[in-house]
Each structure stands twice: as structure tokens, then as C-alpha cells.
Amino acid sequence: MTMDQITGGMSEVSCDVLVIGGGTAGPMAALKAKRKTPDATVILLEKANVKRSGAISMGMDGLNNAVIPGYATPEQYTKEITIANDGIVNQKAVYKYAESCYSIIEELDSYGIRFLKNENGDFDVKKVHHIGTYVLPMPNGETVKKALYRQLRRARLLISNRYMATRLLTGKDGRIAGAIAVNTRNAEFLVIRAKSVILCMGAAGRLGLPTSGYMYGTYENAANSGDGYAMAYHAGAGLANLESFQINPLIKDYNGPACAYVAGPFGAYTANNDGARFIECDYWSGQMMLEFFNELQSGKGPVFLKLNHLHSDTISEIEHTLHNVERPTRGNFHENRNTDYRKEMIEMHISEIGFCSGHSASGVFVDEFGRTTVPGLYAAGDMASVPHNYMLGAFTNGSIAGEDAMSYANDVDFADFDPADIAAEKERVLAPTKREDGIPANQIEYKTRRLVNDYLQPPKVTMKYELAQRRFAEVREDMENHMIARNSHELMRSLEASSIIDCADMAAHASLYRTESRWGLYHLRTDYREKNNEDWFCHTLLSKQDGVMTSETRPVDDYIVPIADDEKDLYDKQRIKISA
Amino acid sequence: MPLASQETTVPVVVDEAKCIAEKGCTVCVEVCPLDVLRISDMSKKAYMAYDECWYCMPCEADCPTGAVTVNIPYLLK
Numbered sequence: 001m002t003m004d005q006i007t008g009g010m011s012e013v014s015c016d017v018l019v020i021g022g023g024t025a026g027p028m029a030a031l032k033a034k035r036k037t038p039d040a041t042v043i044l045l046e047k048a049n050v051k052r053s054g055a056i057s058m059g060m061d062g063l064n065n066a067v068i069p070g071y072a073t074p075e076q077y078t079k080e081i082t083i084a085n086d087g088i089v090n091q092k093a094v095y096k097y098a099e100s101c102y103s104i105i106e107e108l109d110s111y112g113i114r115f116l117k118n119e120n121g122d123f124d125v126k127k128v129h130h131i132g133t134y135v136l137p138m139p140n141g142e143t144v145k146k147a148l149y150r151q152l153r154r155a156r157l158l159i160s161n162r163y164m165a166t167r168l169l170t171g172k173d174g175r176i177a178g179a180i181a182v183n184t185r186n187a188e189f190l191v192i193r194a195k196s197v198i199l200c201m202g203a204a205g206r207l208g209l210p211t212s213g214y215m216y217g218t219y220e221n222a223a224n225s226g227d228g229y230a231m232a233y234h235a236g237a238g239l240a241n242l243e244s245f246q247i248n249p250l251i252k253d254y255n256g257p258a259c260a261y262v263a264g265p266f267g268a269y270t271a272n273n274d275g276a277r278f279i280e281c282d283y284w285s286g287q288m289m290l291e292f293f294n295e296l297q298s299g300k301g302p303v304f305l306k307l308n309h310l311h312s313d314t315i316s317e318i319e320h321t322l323h324n325v326e327r328p329t330r331g332n333f334h335e336n337r338n339t340d341y342r343k344e345m346i347e348m349h350i351s352e353i354g355f356c357s358g359h360s361a362s363g364v365f366v367d368e369f370g371r372t373t374v375p376g377l378y379a380a381g382d383m384a385s386v387p388h389n390y391m392l393g394a395f396t397n398g399s400i401a402g403e404d405a406m407s408y409a410n411d412v413d414f415a416d417f418d419p420a421d422i423a424a425e426k427e428r429v430l431a432p433t434k435r436e437d438g439i440p441a442n443q444i445e446y447k448t449r450r451l452v453n454d455y456l457q458p459p460k461v462t463m464k465y466e467l468a469q470r471r472f473a474e475v476r477e478d479m480e481n482h483m484i485a486r487n488s489h490e491l492m493r494s495l496e497a498s499s500i501i502d503c504a505d506m507a508a509h510a511s512l513y514r515t516e517s518r519w520g521l522y523h524l525r526t527d528y529r530e531k532n533n534e535d536w537f538c539h540t541l542l543s544k545q546d547g548v549m550t551s552e553t554r555p556v557d558d559y560i561v562p563i564a565d566d567e568k569d570l571y572d573k574q575r576i577k578i579s580a
Numbered sequence: 581m582p583l584a585s586q587e588t589t590v591p592v593v594v595d596e597a598k599c600i601a602e603k604g605c606t607v608c609v610e611v612c613p614l615d616v617l618r619i620s621d622m623s624k625k626a627y628m629a630y631d632e633c634w635y636c637m638p639c640e641a642d643c644p645t646g647a648v649t650v651n652i653p654y655l656l657k
């Protein structure tokens with residue numbers, strides 16, 4: 001049979017713990033679950049191939065949020081992340097990460113992943129954040145995925161590559177029961193019964209449209225089309241603070257970070273067209289992005305990463321990391337344009353919008369063990385609500401969720417689900433393959449994402465959002481009735497288009513619900529310009545209730561690390577004061 | 581509705597003289613996160629079948645014979 005034909009067969013398997021998404025959090029979750037109960041069955045399901053999937057496909061330039069004894073304490077980190085998120089955090093989850101992540105770094109070190117060390121052999125941590133010191137460079141960060149993959153092979157996990165999960169199965173008692181997946185190369189269905197499921201499907205990275213004209217030229221790994229968010233939603237889980245969009249400062253035209261995290265510790269900084277600093281701190285936060293946006297709008301734009309004042313040897317060292325590790329096509333990009341960091345500044349711009357807790361705070365709601373609001377369903381990494389999680393958060397929280405999910409699975413039996421759910425899902429998935437004629441998935445996707453750019457990109461205007469909702473409904477109708485897929489590859493794209501429109505609807509709904517501005521640019525509403533702590537010092541939780549998209553508030557739990565009044569707005573003071 | 585396709589230059593090119601797909605190699609096809617590479621039925625060599633690239637480079641890095649080159653596509657360049 002040739003690749004990409006549609007067969008539509010079906011098989012069924014069962015396991016104790018099912019991990020969906022084999023990028024960063026997923027492999028760690030699967031490993032830890034398996035190590036906890038070695039004779040239990042753990043399946044790791046991946047849309048691409050675990051060897052090279054996810055944000056860390058080629059490697060990573062560093063740990064952006066390492067809490068390392070001698071440099072920082074879990075209390076300091078929890079405080080910084082609380083302030084950076086305008087106070088809206090579940091501190092228990094942030095603290096749990098902060099106190100657990102050092103042991104994960106040691107473990108990654110023992111796998112052969114290399115971190116920067118000083119002459120004494122100690123980790124050489126750098127300051128990039130506004131207050132504390134948390135960035136640990138990985139000049140040989142290209143080792144990360146390979147080292148992880150070696151551990152997976154050793155642990156004898158069951159890995160299913162090229163299976164795209166499409167929906168979760170929930171039991172009659174409300175517990176998780178498993179998932180349905182479809183093979184991306186032959187459209188074979190796989191029903192996986194599981195006692196617990198961990199979602200590790202990354203950010204919703206294909207929500208906004210990059211201005212380059214390439215739909216897959218996104219900041220996030222473009223395989224992360226928001227399927228995890230859509231699946232959690234349809235399974236009834238709560239999704240937290242989706243209005244806190246991800247928006248990142250990138251290189252203009254190129255879909256990679258300019259990377260002040262790498263270059264900053266060497267003396268590089270973000271500058272305006274005068275070559276002058278305008279922000280105090282290059283750490284990515286909504287408040288920083290707002291100043292970035294303001295500078296772009298003013299006569300002082302564009303914004304640049306400035307390195308040309310540094311010594312040539314220093315620049316060579318920075319180039320070595322930036323051109324080889326995480327986004328290795330970056331070197332080619334600069335070479336094409338003859339951009340020499342020694343001579344000129346690197347032009348930057350603002351990325352498309354997305355959902356991501358790894359970089360901001362929009363994710364499936366989880367507690368400090370990675371538990372969602374659906375019993376037996378977990379989430380970790382970019383798609384789970386622990387804010388500013390980054391790569392080490394994916395590893396650490398994946399690990400915590402893996403262990404807890406296995407404990408849960410050890411105590412329960414499979415939940416019973418309705419077999420009609422499988423038949424209904426098979427019909428939904430295959431519908432675009434049954435039509436002779438219609439609209440290809442790439443056009444459904446393009447239209448959705450173009451509307452996202454036109455109407456949802458902050459600053460958020462109520463009227464524009466309401467128009468967006470109407471347009472999305474029209475596209476959804478086209479999708480449900482006219483989308484076509486002629487082979488299994490197009491079928492995968494059509495399923496992604498469906499996740500993307502779900503995410504677009506959620507982005508609009510969540511943003512309209514919170515009638516205030518918060519998190520700098522991430523949730524800047526023109527009709528509600530001010531932060532309103534009186535009414536909105538809370539999480540928002542979006543979920544599907546009786547088939548309808550619903551938002552509600554959820555109180556912020558009492559802090560375990562108190563924040564003094566004069567510390568609360570430290571991240572609001574990003575702009576450098578011009579001395580007269 | 582009849583469909584038409586729009587011409588585009590693809591970023592990933594395979595040096596057919598170096599590609600050993602006819603001997604059973606499928607490394608680049610296997611590693612690509614976006615699943616856009618295929619082995620051609622006609623030439624028996626790897627090629628970019630779908631213009632849906634993230635410019636990430638596993639295909640180039642993992643090819644055992646150095647046959648793959650990832651270029652920055654025209655609209656980004």
C-alpha cells in the first residue's frame with residue numbers, strides 16, 4: 001500500500017497510563033510513570049516521531065527558569081513568577097515546580113545533557129529576569145532530544161509514532177477512559193483504553209498567522225496545532241486564563257527568537273532605532289511585550305537586538321549557540337541577508353498570537369500534581385496552566401504528572417465508556433474524506449488564522465471580537481459541511497484545522513469574558529484599559545457545559561509565598577526612565 | 581468546486597546523486613515533525629511532497645549521506 005492512502009481500519013489497545021505528545025513533557029512523563037510501576041503498561045503516542053518531535057526537536061539554547069541552590073530559592077522564584085503574572089497564579093503549582101526542578105536538572109545532567117558550568121564545575125547561572133537569577137545556558141543543547149530518546153528506549157516503553165490523537169474518551173462516571181487516535185499515513189484508527197491519560201501536546205502554535213506568508217513558519221513547532229486544548233475542552237476539562245495570550249519578540253521575518261536570553265548575559269540588549277535601551281529587562285512578560293509594542297508604534301521603532309558594541313570574540317561565542325542549537329536555520333537566514341552582528345543590529349518584531357503556558361499563562365487548568373478538573377486526566381508542559389513553565393517546567397511537571405498518574409492508575413479499574421462515542425468520532429474524522437468536492441483544509445485554516453490576526457490580535461477591541469465570533473461561526477459551518485481531504489496527510493491537516501478553529505473560538509470567548517486589562521499586551525482591552533483587582537483578581541476557567549462554551553471565575557488560592565505591596569507592580573515598571 | 585494549485589519554491593532540496601532511498605533509507609521521511617517528505621515512486625528518491633515546513637532541520641542533520649539541504653524559502657528570505 002502506498003503512503004497516505006486512506007484505509008480507515010480500527011484496532012483497540014489498553015494501557016495503564018497513556019501519554020499523548022512525545023515532545024518534551026511527554027517523554028519525561030512516560031519514563032517516570034514506567035519507572036514507578038515497571039510491570040505496568042505505558043503508551044507514548046506521538047503525531048510525529050518521538051526522535052525529533054516537539055519544541056526541542058533540534059535542541060535548546062538553555063534553561064530559562066532553573067532554580068539552582070546558591071543562586072535562587074523556590075520562594076524567590078515563586079515570588080518572581082507571581083509578580084510577572086500580575087498575581088494570578090496557583091502558587092502551589094509554581095512552588096512545587098521550583099522545589100523539584102533542581103533534581104530534574106541533575107537527572108538530565110546524568111543523561112548526558114550538557115549545561116554551562118564554571119571553573120569549579122558548578123552550574124553557571126545567568127541573570128535575565130527582572131529580579132532573580134535563573135537562566136542556565138546549554139551551549140551543547142543539541143544533545144537534549146537524543147539523550148532523552150536513549151532513556152525511552154532503555155525503559156521499554158511502547159511508542160506509537162505518527163498517531164494523531166483526536167478526542168478523549170470519558171467514562172459514564174465522569175472519569176477519563178482513554179483516547180482515539182488516527183494514523184497520519186493511512187488513516188487507521190486506534191482506540192486506546194487507559195486508566196489515566198496525560199496530555200503533553202504542546203502550545204497552540206498555529207492560531208495566529210505569521211506575516212511571512214507561510215502557515216507553518218510559526219514560532220512554535222508547527223505540529224502543535226492546539227489539538228490538546230481542543231481535546232481537553234471537548235472532554236469537559238477547565239482551561240485557565242486563555243485570554244493571557246502568548247506573544248513573543250522574534251526576529252523580523254524569521255520565526256525564531258532574537259534571543260536576548262542567550263545574548264543578554266554577554267551584554268546584548270533590546271534597543272530602539274537610536275540604538276538605545278528602552279526596557280529595563282529582556283525577560284519575556286506581557287508588560288515587557290507592551291513596552292515593545294509601544295516602541296514599535298512610536299517613531300522609535302523598529303526594535304532591535306543590539307550586539308554590535310560587543311567584542312568580536314564574544315559575538316562569535318553567541319553566534320555559535322544561536323546558529324547551531326535550537327533554530328539552526330537562523331545562521332542561513334542571516335547569511336542570506338549578509339547580516340553581521342558585529343556591524344548591525346538585528347531587527348525584531350512581534351510574533352503571531354497563540355496559547356501557551358510555557359511562555360505566558362494560557363493552559364488547561366492543573367493543580368500541583370498536573371491533575372486537570374477531569375478525574376484521571378493530567379496535563380503537563382506548554383499546554384498545562386503552570387505559568388512561564390518553559391522547557392524545564394515541561395520536564396519537571398511531566399515527571400510529577402507521570403508519577404501521580406501511575407499512582408492513580410494503580411488504584412482504579414478502566415472506566416466504562418459508551419461505544420457509540422467511537423462510532424461518532426470515526427464519522428466526524430472521516431467526513432472530509434467522504435466528500436467528492438469542497439474546500440481544502442488549508443483554506444479553512446488560512447481563513448481562520450487570517451481572521452485571528454485581523455480581529456483577535458491585541459489591543460483587543462470588543463466590537464472586533466464580536467465580529468470575529470460571527471466570522472468563525474461561518475468558517476466552522478464550512479468546515480463541518482464542505483471541507484475535503486483526499487489522502488491521510490490532508491486528513492491530518494483537516495483535523496488540525498478543526499482544533500485551530502476551536503482554539504480561535506476559545507481565545508475570543510475568554511478574552512471577552514475578562515472585562516479588564518491585565519498581563520500587559522497579552523490581555524490589553526481598549527474598552528477596559530485598567531487593571532481591575534476588585535472584580536478580576538481571579539483565574540478564569542473556560543469549559544464546555546452541556547455542549548456550550550462557558551467561562552467562570554476561579555479564586556486565586558491563598559499565597560504560600562507572600563508578596564509585599566511595594567513588590568506587586570515591579571513588572572509594571574519596565575520602561576527606562578529618561579533622565580532630563 | 582474544482583481545485584487548482586499555486587506554484588511555490590520548496591525550501592528543502594535533495595541531492596538525488598547522494599540520496600540512497602532506493603536502498604531502503606527513509607531517515608528524513610521518518611524524522612520530519614511536519615511529515616512533509618516522501619520517497620518518489622518515479623525517481624525512488626526523497627523529495628518534499630508538501631510545502632508545510634518549519635525550517636527545523638532534522639532532515640538535513642540526520643541524513644546519512646548529506647543529501648538534504650534546508651533553504652530559507654523565498655518569502656522569508
Ligand SMILES: Cc1cc2nc3c(=O)[nH]c(=O)nc-3n(C[C@H](O)[C@H](O)[C@H](O)COP(=O)(O)OP(=O)(O)OC[C@H]3O[C@@H](n4cnc5c(N)ncnc54)[C@H](O)[C@@H]3O)c2cc1C
Pocket residue numbers: 020021022023024025026045046047048053054055056060061062063064065163164165166200201202203219220221223224225227228256257326327358359380381382383389390391392394
Ligand atoms: C523556538 C523555541 C525556542 C525555545 N527556547 C527555549 C529555551 O531556550 N529555553 C527554555 O527553557 N525553553 C525554550 N522554549 C520553550 C520550551 O521549548 C517549551 O516550553 C517546551 O519544550 C514545551 O514542551 P511540551 O512537551 O509542552 O511541548 P513539545 O515539546 O512541543 O511537545 C508537544 C508534542 O505533542 C505532539 N502532538 C501535538 N498534537 C498531537 C496530537 N494530536 N497527537 C499526538 N501528538 C501530538 C507534537 O508533535 C509534539 O511532539 C522554546 C520554545 C520554542 C518553540
Ligand code: SF4
Pocket residue numbers: 594598599600601605606607608609625626642643644645646647648
Ligand atoms: S535521509 Fe538522505 S539518503 Fe535517506 S532517504 Fe532521505 S535524503 Fe535519501
Ligand code: SF4
Pocket residue numbers: 592611612613614615616617632633634635636637638639640650
Ligand atoms: S526542515 Fe523540518 S519541517 Fe522542513 S522538511 Fe526538514 S524536518 Fe521537515
